[in-house]
Amino acid sequence: xxxxxxxxxxxxxxxxxxxxxxxxxxxxxxxxxxxxxxxxxxxxxxxxxxxxxxxxxxxxxxxxxxxxxxxxxxxxxxxxxxxxxxxxxxxxxxxxxxxxxxxxxxxxxxxxxxxxxxxxxx
Numbered sequence: 001x002x003x004x005x006x007x008x009x010x011x012x013x014x015x016x017x018x019x020x021x022x023x024x025x026x027x028x029x030x031x032x033x034x035x036x037x038x039x040x041x042x043x044x045x046x047x048x049x050x051x052x053x054x055x056x057x058x059x060x061x062x063x064x065x066x067x068x069x070x071x072x073x074x075x076x077x078x079x080x081x082x083x084x085x086x087x088x089x090x091x092x093x094x095x096x097x098x099x100x101x102x103x104x105x106x107x108x109x110x111x112x113x114x115x116x117x118x119x120x121x122x
Contacts (some may be wrong), residue, residue: 038120039068040092040100044107045115048074048086055110056088059103068093 046052053072060067069091076084092100100118107116 037122038094038097039122040095040097040103041119041121042088042090042092042100042104042107043115043117044086044088044090044113045117046086046088046110047112047114048076048083049112052086052110052112053088056090056107056113059106060090060092063099065092065095067091 044052044056057067057070067090070088072086072088074083074086078084095103097120100120104116104118107113
């Protein structure tokens, strides 16, 4: 068998494959176009503990995601010289609704996280 014959698929197989790929790509592009225009927003309220921020960021990093925006601040009365509440506001452009819901549920499971609010903007 020649090396060129080994590399090229049968013509009818490649035509079928292209047809399936094109129809799948159309649906994928339509969905990803809608999702790409959306921004998932998370507001995480937690006790001001040193390990909270890396645990929150880890949920994104495990999925190969870098938040579009991250802002964190401490507030509340000082307890032993440390502010008592940490608020983290995160925005993630192009995140699918299902992924955002999953991450929000996981954020709520982190120890010392008291409240997670979510929203979506276009």
